[in-house]
Amino acid sequence: MGFIKAADLNELQPGQVKMVAGEGREIALCNVNGTYYAVDNICPHMGAPLCEGDLDGTDIWCPFHGASFDVTNGEVLSPPAYENLTCFPVRVTDSAIEVEI
Ligand code: FES
Secondary structure, eight states: OOEEEEEETTOSOTTOEEEEEETTEEEEEEEETTEEEEEESBOTTTOOBGGGSEEETTEEEOTTTOOEEETTTOOEEETTOOSOOOEEOEEEOSSEEEEEO
8 A cells, every 4th residue: 555656747748548467456547627636447337448538527438338326436327337436645746646546
């Protein structure tokens, strides 16, 4: 447990998502208009990589069957997924974006 480097500063543009692996987990790091959020990368429906879906504002859309989630709190917004995503703390340092896993 602890913060790991997830991206270089300015690596992700607003609206972009990056998959980050650490501690045996996959996390989707999301840039929402300059604010970073980190949630599970694996869709709870059938395991799609959410980093390959679309990030629209604070909503991320699963690339497989179109479930959506709020990346600010992990809440599921539309089926066919029914479970929320786990959220992870994010901090921005002088040179990097870090996620606590
Ligand atoms: S795998 Fe994500 S909605 Fe089906």
